[in-house]
Amino acid sequence: MRNPLAIVAAASLLATAVLTGCAKAGEDTASDDGPAKVTMWTHSAGNPGELAVYKQLIADFNASQDDYQVVQQNFPQGAYNDAITGAAAAKKLPCLLDMDGPIMPNWAWAGYLQPLDLPKTITDKLLPTAVGSYDGKIYSAGYWDAAMAIFARTSVLEKNKLRVPTIDRPWTQAEFDAALTTLKGAGYKTPVDLGAADTGEWWPYAYSSMLQSAGGDLIDRSTMKSADGVLNSPDSVRFLTWFQNAFEKGWADHAGPVGNQRFIDGKVALSYTGVWNAKDAVEKVGDDLAILPPVDFGKGAKIGGGSWQWGISTGCSGKAAEGARKYLEFSFQDKYLTAFSDSQVVIPATDSAAAASKYFGPNGKLKTFAELSKKFALSRPATPAYPVISTSFEKAAKAAMDGQDPKEALDEAVQSIDSDLKSNGYGD
Structure with a gap:
């Protein structure tokens, strides 16, 4: 399977992008004529198991209410950072974007991201390495982690x-x-x-x-x-x-x-x-x-700890930003965390999701990894x-x-x- 590790492969491009200053992303797409469009980019093209879970998750969220519509676009992992860099320079970032955990502080410092502002009832249940904090604020959170x-x-x-x-x-x-x-x-x-x-x-x-x-x-x-x-x-x-x-x-x-x-x-x-x-x-x-x-x-x-996580761009505002947060709140249900875990063989970010996993649950052959992550995992330094x-x-x-x-x-x-x-x- 694809290595789920965060690859900071475009560090020089990111550094160049930082020099362009704050990236005030796309526009609020809310309208009075229908649901607010919430754009979402992932690095998951080429990973059919992960994409299948996202497809179901987005369909479930869109069907659960009439106020917001999440629209997904997928990029190959190797091209993803370049796409983010280009969109940031053009101030056209999507509302929702995933990122490698250790790169988050660079993007937050550069002005790509706004504080996540999810309920503590969600973030407090996650593995510490699945929550991305910078300068005292949470900017990202993820559904899983990896372990050595x-x-x-x-x-x-x-x-x-x-x-x-x-x-x-x-x-x-x-x-x-x-x-x-x-x-x-x-x-x-x-x-x-x-x-x-x-x-x-x-x-x-x-x-x-x-x-x-x-x-x-x-x-x-x-x-x-x-x-x-x-x-x-x-x-x-x-x-x-x-x-x-x-x-x-x-x-x-x-x-x-x-x-x-x-x-x-x-x-x-x-x-x-x-x-x-x-x-x-x-x-x-x-x-x-x-x-x-x-x-x-x-x-x-x-x-090491800290894998791919989700954030909201600074240019996402109004009803679209509201929808982005509602979507993220919806997405952190254990059933989706377990589905992501079992489709990719990565460690679920909550104990309850891990307990339901066929790989990491009480009878799972890989449950040791969940124990290793909880006891030994450390995030890489939270600095730009x-x-x-x-x-x-x-x-x-x-x-x-x-x-x-x-x-x-x-x-x-x-x-x-x-x-x-x-x-x-x-x-x-």
Whole structure:
């Protein structure tokens, strides 16, 4: 299936769009002659399961009342950010738009979005990582989240006398290192697939949570004004040194296909991957599949959180804006959250929706992911500088993987991030 991860693929285009200033989107389409038209854009073209749920949801909402009519337009994920950028520059954004969770603060700061103003009875029930806040206000909310885990085969762990980690007691870094050494000695050329062949937002999503587990972070979250002393802290350097060593020792490599195929084929013993690969793993590996928690690098296990969410554009006003909020309130019914979850294999944003899911409910084979998300998931930094943070961290981690001194790579990332923060006046 399509990776549901947020891909901040058009960071440079977004930065260019921000320079154009506030994007006062489309027009209020209310009229006295009929229902107010509420335009809605999604990134879901090419995802038939997700689109089928939206089709039913919109039909149900439109049939439930006579005041508003939601009209949907779908874009391929790869073209979506470009479409938003162009519409913002022309001040013709739709009323409703979905967005990758970590990009929301950039869009809110740029003037694309207005506060969501949904009832707290809705937002308080959602996973914290499914609610997007910036500058003390909620601007976005989502129906689901994704989560990371380590896939293993129980038979392989038992054969090599490795402790099976649990949510309450994940592997420590020392245990993980020992397990990788053991598995390499057992004949695995590459014991773990860390997913390093992937690109873009995967890098901060997958690896900055490891950085946080080690005690580092992408930015000083208490002020959101500098990465210095945090991204290049001793703890951050220690983690990136471990990351570099994992490749130098042959525990991991950056070859192979993106996804989980090498684990399914038995070429690697462990796979650090996401819930979007879990259904295939269950089908191919069966009852031998073990879904393990992330490694605790010293400060507690962590995983990335925050997937696609919904917001309302600043140009949506009057009856159309009223209709957009009514639609969102209607859409957060558990039956729709469960339908989105089961059509895409992503984690429902409420406990009650998860309980009804065939994958994440009490008897679901993927219920571990819902538990991992609740216990370990962290959002990426809520700052308009996130696109530059994302690309700077990716560059630093790849440079370290390829042999650059980790402290030097992180210092360069800090310089890029702090320069962006200063030049744009984020947080001033």
